[in-house]
Each structure stands twice: as structure tokens, then as C-alpha cells.
Amino acid sequence: MTSTFLPDKRSGPDVGLPSPAADTGRGRARRRALHWLTAVGFQVPALVLFGALVLLPMLFALYASFFRWGGFGMPEDYVGGDNFTRLFEDPVFLGDLWRCLVLVLLSLALQLPFALALAVALNQRIRGRAVYRMLFFAPYILSEAITGVLFGMIFAPDDGLADHALGAIGLDGVGGQWFADPSTVMATLFLVMTWKYFGFHMMLYLAGLQSIPAELTEAALIDGAGPWQRFRHVTLPLLAPTLRISVFLSVIGSIQLFDLVWVTTAGGPDHHSETMAVTLFQHGFKRYQVGYASAISVAMFAISLVFALAYQRFVLRRDLEGATTTLRGGGS
Amino acid sequence: MSARKTGGPVSVRKTGRTLPLHVVLVAVGAVMAVPLLYAVLSGFKSTDELSRNPIGLPDSWLTSNYTDILGSGSFWRLLGSSTLIAIGTTVVVVAVSALAAFSFARFAFRGREALFTLFTMGLMFPFAVAALPLFLLLRSMDLLDNPLGVILPQAAFGLPMTIVVLRGFFREIPAELEEAATLDGCGPLGFFWRILLPMARPALGTVSVLAVVGSWNNFFLPLLVFTDSTWWTIPIGVQQFQGQYSAEYARVFAYLVLAMVPALAFYSVAERQLVGGLTAGATKG
Numbered sequence: 001m002t003s004t005f006l007p008d009k010r011s012g013p014d015v016g017l018p019s020p021a022a023d024t025g026r027g028r029a030r031r032r033a034l035h036w037l038t039a040v041g042f043q044v045p046a047l048v049l050f051g052a053l054v055l056l057p058m059l060f061a062l063y064a065s066f067f068r069w070g071g072f073g074m075p076e077d078y079v080g081g082d083n084f085t086r087l088f089e090d091p092v093f094l095g096d097l098w099r100c101l102v103l104v105l106l107s108l109a110l111q112l113p114f115a116l117a118l119a120v121a122l123n124q125r126i127r128g129r130a131v132y133r134m135l136f137f138a139p140y141i142l143s144e145a146i147t148g149v150l151f152g153m154i155f156a157p158d159d160g161l162a163d164h165a166l167g168a169i170g171l172d173g174v175g176g177q178w179f180a181d182p183s184t185v186m187a188t189l190f191l192v193m194t195w196k197y198f199g200f201h202m203m204l205y206l207a208g209l210q211s212i213p214a215e216l217t218e219a220a221l222i223d224g225a226g227p228w229q230r231f232r233h234v235t236l237p238l239l240a241p242t243l244r245i246s247v248f249l250s251v252i253g254s255i256q257l258f259d260l261v262w263v264t265t266a267g268g269p270d271h272h273s274e275t276m277a278v279t280l281f282q283h284g285f286k287r288y289q290v291g292y293a294s295a296i297s298v299a300m301f302a303i304s305l306v307f308a309l310a311y312q313r314f315v316l317r318r319d320l321e322g323a324t325t326t327l328r329g330g331g332s
Numbered sequence: 333m334s335a336r337k338t339g340g341p342v343s344v345r346k347t348g349r350t351l352p353l354h355v356v357l358v359a360v361g362a363v364m365a366v367p368l369l370y371a372v373l374s375g376f377k378s379t380d381e382l383s384r385n386p387i388g389l390p391d392s393w394l395t396s397n398y399t400d401i402l403g404s405g406s407f408w409r410l411l412g413s414s415t416l417i418a419i420g421t422t423v424v425v426v427a428v429s430a431l432a433a434f435s436f437a438r439f440a441f442r443g444r445e446a447l448f449t450l451f452t453m454g455l456m457f458p459f460a461v462a463a464l465p466l467f468l469l470l471r472s473m474d475l476l477d478n479p480l481g482v483i484l485p486q487a488a489f490g491l492p493m494t495i496v497v498l499r500g501f502f503r504e505i506p507a508e509l510e511e512a513a514t515l516d517g518c519g520p521l522g523f524f525w526r527i528l529l530p531m532a533r534p535a536l537g538t539v540s541v542l543a544v545v546g547s548w549n550n551f552f553l554p555l556l557v558f559t560d561s562t563w564w565t566i567p568i569g570v571q572q573f574q575g576q577y578s579a580e581y582a583r584v585f586a587y588l589v590l591a592m593v594p595a596l597a598f599y600s601v602a603e604r605q606l607v608g609g610l611t612a613g614a615t616k617g
Contacts, residue, residue, distance in 0.1 A: 046451070132357055142592055143548065150367060203607055255458060
């Protein structure tokens, strides 16, 4: 604890309290109250903004999820848990959950290992690594909407770059309908997500790798460890905190996925690429079933919460120290 | 096994061993770059030529796709709205977060940990959860089709990340400085304004860069809030333009390229803050 604005005299000098004579019982109580008010006073703007535009809407979504409501006036038609019963019988929503799981698993199995491999490759002194790093990360800063429109055209059936390129190397017919075919839409979406997001995870890993002291890998080298052994037994364990955080962000990202899907397919064809956020948008803003859409919000919230708490409880707990160290290292 | 002294974390000694690595990197680099280059080249073709000659260089470099867009007011209008909203969001979120982070970092007070937990929980909740009621709230406050309707919620959702990063930075400023300032008659506000903020300039730069990029790329919120085109931002404009000119591929490509330029230019200028900020923010997530 480095703070000096403490109400407690033992921990540091007091501030804004001119006279030691005020140090009577009543004076101390008043001083404490004043101190508390000063501290909390600085929080007021943030509390107002966060309360009014984040917390209040979330609570209201919870309330509205118990009503059949079109979004005009106040909700009046109380239906109890009907929206939730309907939610868990809705094949589209159940499909959303399934597709979310598919994206999470694909990311963990393919995208993140790919990002890790490239991070390890670019952590060596290799010609052009600054250029590669910049290029691989660049898509991350493009808007999802722009990325979506671009790849919608690249994967345009028969006429887009993807099909032409496959044709040019003699693989006609390997491509096809991409976003337009229910059986390939998720794979295409995952390809685009990987193009856009792997560079971010790669950058996280690179930051993690750079914080691993060179002496450790050198010591392993002297002990006769080969490249794989050095990676497996030195690099990977030391990178674990970064990996866990990257997994967390990847999962949260899959739960929230909206922009990219909305721009490329709007959830189609026939709901085959729909996500929870897209279903919510369809019901809330296109069909004016605001009560039902609120139930989807609540479900998304609950899923995020349960995941975040469980992950923090079981996976991240050990890493708090590591995480703050990394923050200091990469902060400025 | 020779253990030569090495300069980097891992160094590759034999060029023979780096060849496969280079092949892989060039291949990945090509996959990353080709979509962007393809868009640039396609913008220089006519839509007719694009269907005849999708992959090669343009027969004749047609600039009218680009110049038409730049010559029309609508593109500049989008750019103006996006800029205004990004700056507004950044000013609000950084100012409000700095005050809160100061209080979290330098004061001990009852309820501090609970309050901080409340804000950090905001890091993991999807914006979509609050979208519907937020929309209704903004409608009742008459903030639809008003830039504040995007600026304020973006700032509110940006608070957790900004507070977490700034709090970490503020904590590292030595307590001795604060004591010295106090002895010189500085109150908490004076210390914050005259000493802490100037010292925290790099951190403020980092969080500002993140706020600008987040606002610049936001799609969901402007999609909800802006029902007419007055305040459309670039992501909305891109989607609308594609809808409007869906048959004119070459024009859409030119539009996409122009829409990417500001973000890529910003990235090349602020790469360090961006990457540093994102990795720092993420590791605290």
C-alpha cells in the first residue's frame, strides 16, 4: 500500500488537515468523513456514467425479461419465466449456444496454437520480423464492419478472389458457396476471424515471451535440451499466465460475436451462422419482441458471468501476481 | 553441443535452419496482405474489368472510383462524424477514469475494493447485454441521432479498462512525491492536477489511443443510435455503401480502401501505444 491519503495516522501523513488541535474524538470522526467524501467524490463522475449507462440498462434487461413487451411504454404484460422457457426450446438459440461452443473449440484448437507458433517464430532474431509483426497485427485494428464487407466480397460465390485464386492453382470446385452454404458458413467465418484476431493473440504471446529471462533458455541449452524440450519445459510453463488470459479473451470474444456476422451473413443462411447477439438484435430491433430479446440478454449475461467467475476461480487464481508483473512490463 | 553466447532470447545460427521458417512466414504474410492488396488493385479497375480480370494488375489504372468517393461530400462527412465521436469519447472516458483511478490508487477508503470489483466486472460483460435497454433509455432522453448518444455509452463501457490501466500506473508514482507535494501545501486535487497527470502522460496516451480505436471501429452502437444518415460513422457508411452499390464491386473496393486508410495510418503512427496498451489492458482483464 503506497497511499498516503490515509485516514489512519500510522500509515502516513495526513493531508488537508491543517491543525493537529482538531485531533479530538469528534474532530477525528469529522476528518474521517471528510476523507471518505474526498475519496468518493473523485469516483462520482465514473459512478454516474457507469451506473446510468451500464448497470441500470443491465438491471432493466433483467426486469423486462419477465414481460411480453414490444418496447413502447412500460412493460405491463407479466409472463413470469415464459420467455426463458421459450428461450431454451428455441432451436435458434440452442443453435447459437452450439455455434458459440464450436467457435470456442476451433479457436482453442487452431487459432491460438497458430498464434503461439508464429509468436515463437518471431521471437527469434530473424530478418524482417518487425515487418511481419506489424503485418500480422494490422487486421486487428481494422473495423469488423470493414473486414466483414471485404471478406464478403472475397468469398463471393464463383466471382470472388477466393474462388478465382483456387481456380488459378487448379483447384476449381474446391471452394464454392462459402458464406452462402450452410455447411461451409461457419468454417468461412472462422477463417475470417482467424485472419482478424490471431495477430492480437500473437502480440500477447510475444509480450509474454519477451519477459522470459534469456538465462533460463540458455541454461536449458547448456544442459543439452533440444528446441522442443526447451519450448515444452521452459517456455510454455513460463508463458502459462499469458496463455490463460488469451484463452479467456478468446472465449469472451466468441460469446459476444456480433459485428462480423451481422455484416457478412446477418446470421444466415437460415440461421446457420447466427450468434446470441445476432438473435438478440433480430428479436429486439427487428421484430419488437423486447421482452424475449431481454431474456436473451440475461442468458448472455449469465453465461459470461458463470464463465468469468469459474475461470477466475479455477484458472486465473494462481496468476494474479504474474498478471500485474506483465502489466508493469508492458504498460509504457 | 556448443553453447555459444547469444544476443537474443533465442538465436538461430544456421541459415539452413531458418529457410523453412522464412517460407512459412512469407506464406502467412501473403495470406494477410493479399486481401488488402486485392482491394487496392480492384479499386483501380472498372467493375467490368474486375469480372474479366479478377487477379492481375489493372489494364489501365482507373482512378475515378477513388476520386468520385473523395469528391463527394458524404465520405468526408462520415470521416468528420467518426472523428468527432472518437475525440468526444476519448475526452470523456479518460477524464472520468483518471479521477476514479486516482481515488482508487492513492486513497484508502471504506468500500474501495467493492467499488473496484464492480468496475472490473464491467470488463467481461458484453455490450450486447445492455444494448436494448440502453437504446430505450437513449430514446427516452432524446439522444437518438445525437452524437452524445454514442459518445456517452461508449465512454461508460470504456471505463473499466481505462480505470484498471490508469490505476496501475498511478500506483507506481512514489509516495514520497505525494508527501513532498503535501508539505508544499498541495491538496489532493492539486497533487492530482499538477503532479500526477503530467507524470502520467505516457499512460494517458496509451488509454487515449485505445479509446480512439475502440470508438473508431464501433459498429453496434452507432447502428442502433443513428436512425438517419446525419451522424453515420465510417463502419456504418461502409455497410450502407455496399448495400447501395452491391453490383458495383470495384467502387465498393475503392470505398473499403479509403475507409481503411485512417485506421492504418493511425496504427503506423501510434503502434507502440496501441500494442503496449492492448497487451497491458488484456493482461489485467
